[in-house]
Amino acid sequence: MKTTPILLMLVLGLGATTAMAAVEDTDGDGVYSMEELKAAYPEITDEAFEEADLNADGAIDAEELAAAEAAGLLTAS
Numbered sequence: 001m002k003t004t005p006i007l008l009m010l011v012l013g014l015g016a017t018t019a020m021a022a023v024e025d026t027d028g029d030g031v032y033s034m035e036e037l038k039a040a041y042p043e044i045t046d047e048a049f050e051e052a053d054l055n056a057d058g059a060i061d062a063e064e065l066a067a068a069e070a071a072g073l074l075t076a077s
């Protein structure tokens, strides 16, 4: 398939401006930790993490991540 690499490059290339960077749940616990978010958003701050953590359980779930991305919390300015 030739389309996959092209799509990947598009996603990666546009990630910085469209807030679609892929956050990976590397430890597989079902939520995103600060470390996991940092892999996709190296410039995330503690403040942004706390703001994104809507239910204040110390982790970002998929809904919180989507909301944070939509709000621009996680994009490098």
Ligand SMILES: [Ca+2]
Pocket: 025, 026, 027, 028, 029, 030, 031, 032, 033, 036
């Ligand atoms: Ca995790």
Ligand SMILES: [Ca+2]
Pocket: 052, 053, 054, 055, 056, 057, 058, 059, 060, 061, 064
């Ligand atoms: Ca949370």
